[in-house]
Each structure stands twice: as C-alpha cells, then as structure tokens.
Amino acid sequence: MELLLSVLPADGSWITFDQFKAQAQAVGARIDLWRRGKQQGLLETRLPDGYTSASQLEIRKVV
Amino acid sequence: MAAKHYGSFTILDYSEEKSPTSFSFGGITALNIAGFLTQFGNLRTAIGNIITGTIQKEKWVGDDTVLSNTPPAASASQVELKWLVTYEGATTKKKFHYEIPTPDTDKLVPGSDEADMTDTDIAAYVTAVEALAKSPDDDTEGINVLGMRMVGRNI
Numbered sequence: 520m521e522l523l524l525s526v527l528p529a530d531g532s533w534i535t536f537d538q539f540k541a542q543a544q545a546v547g548a549r550i551d552l553w554r555r556g557k558q559q560g561l562l563e564t565r566l567p568d569g570y571t572s573a574s575q576l577e578i579r580k581v582v
Numbered sequence: 583m584a585a586k587h588y589g590s591f592t593i594l595d596y597s598e599e600k601s602p603t604s605f606s607f608g609g610i611t612a613l614n615i616a617g618f619l620t621q622f623g624n625l626r627t628a629i630g631n632i633i634t635g636t637i638q639k640e641k642w643v644g645d646d647t648v649l650s651n652t653p654p655a656a657s658a659s660q661v662e663l664k665w666l667v668t669y670e671g672a673t674t675k676k677k678f679h680y681e682i683p684t685p686d687t688d689k690l691v692p693g694s695d696e697a698d699m700t701d702t703d704i705a706a707y708v709t710a711v712e713a714l715a716k717s718p719d720d721d722t723e724g725i726n727v728l729g730m731r732m733v734g735r736n737i
Contacts, residue, residue, distance in 0.1 A: 536706075540700065553699075553700070553705070554708070558726050564709040565709065565713075566628075566706060566713075568624075569620065569623060571627065573628075573631055573703040573705070574702065576702055
C-alpha cells in the first residue's frame with residue numbers, strides 16, 4: 520500500500536486515474552489496492568459534475 | 583424503520599429484452615436535489631460504460647423517463663448475463679448484492695469472470711455508485727463496493 524500511495528502527489532492534489540495507473544505500473548505497485556486504500560480512507564476518487572468519460576476520473580492521497 | 587429511497591436503470595439487450603438494476607440512496611430534499619441529480623447522472627454514465635446493453639429507462643421517486651428504445655448492436659448483449667455487484671454497509675459491514683444486466687466482457691480479468699477493478703471505467707462506476715448509494719437498511723449509511731462478477735446461466 521505504501522508503494523501505491525507513493526505515486527500520488529504528497530500535497531494531496533488530484534491526478535487522473537489513468538496517470539495514477541501508469542505511475543503505479545512503472546514502479547511495480549499493485550494497482551488493485553486502490554479499493555482497499557479508499558475503504559481505509561487513505562485515498563479518494565472523484566468524478567466531475569456531468570462527466571462524460573472515465574478518463575476524467577481523478578484520485579488523490581488524503582493528507 | 584427508515585424511509586426507503588430507491589432508483590433503477592432498465593437495460594435493453596440485443597433481443598429487445600429488458601432487465602433493471604436497482605439501488606438505494608438517501609432522502610431527496612430541496613437542499614440536496616441538485617447534488618443528487620448530478621450523482622444520479624454520473625451513475626447513469628458509469629453504468630453505460632461497463633455494460634453492452636442500452637440504458638432504456640431510468641427511475642427514481644418522481645422520475646420515470648424513457649431514455650431510449652434502440653437495442654444495442656452487439657448480439658452478445660443479453661440480459662441473461664449480469665454484473666453481480668457485492669457491497670457492504672460502510673459502517674455495519676453487512677453485505678448485500680445487486681445485478682446490472684448486459685455486462686461488458688471486455689472489463690473482465692482475463693481468464694476469469696471477475697471484473698477488473700483496476701479498469702478505469704470500472705473504477706469510475708465504483709466511484710459514482712459509492713457517491714450516491716446508501717445501505718438498504720439505513721439510508722444514511724454509505725456503501726463500499728467489494729467486487730463485481732459476471733454471472734449467467736450454466737445449463
């Protein structure tokens with residue numbers, strides 16, 4: 520989980536989920552752990568109002 | 583007994599059969615209806631990206647709107663197949679499940695009947711439903727999606 524969280528900005532700013540996956544894959548982190556991290560309140564995801572594409576999904580570390 | 587608030591989307595498949603997916607949410611008030619409608623729209627979009635069928639109709643208390651009667655083009659889009667979504671109350675951890683017709687099999691983990699929870703469309707769906715849905719037992723309790731599996735008949 521620490522490795523996965525390490526790819527998210529330390530200041531809690533949002534990045535796209537696709538960017539997060541690419542960076543997690545680059546360091547060999549388990550991307551599927553994002554679900555556990557969300558349930559544990561370590562990270563959160565959001566969709567913009569009236570979103571049209573999953574590419575707009577964003578994720579951030581809870582700081 | 584807490585008040586029940588629920589909605590559904592009806593899915594149309596290739597052979598023009600219909601099947602609903604239903605969910606519970608908190609009470610609608612004058613103060614939260616704008617946010618509710620946004621979350622409801624997000625959930626509609628999210629479901630549309632994880633199934634192969636046509637979202638034919640949506641419904642919640644006070645809304646019963648036909649969205650489309652055009653069947654999907656893909657012959658494999660059949661309501662006999664479902665996403666079986668398992669979820670829990672965020673506080674009580676009590677487990678529930680519901681179904682979504684016409685799953686998009688491109689979203690499966692290869693060699694399995696499990697949805698790929700790292701797929702961005704699946705992640706967007708999980709985000710949308712967790713933002714809106716509440717436990718059927720308590721309309722103030724949020725939910726956690728635990729997993730999604732494709733199910734169907736095996737004769």
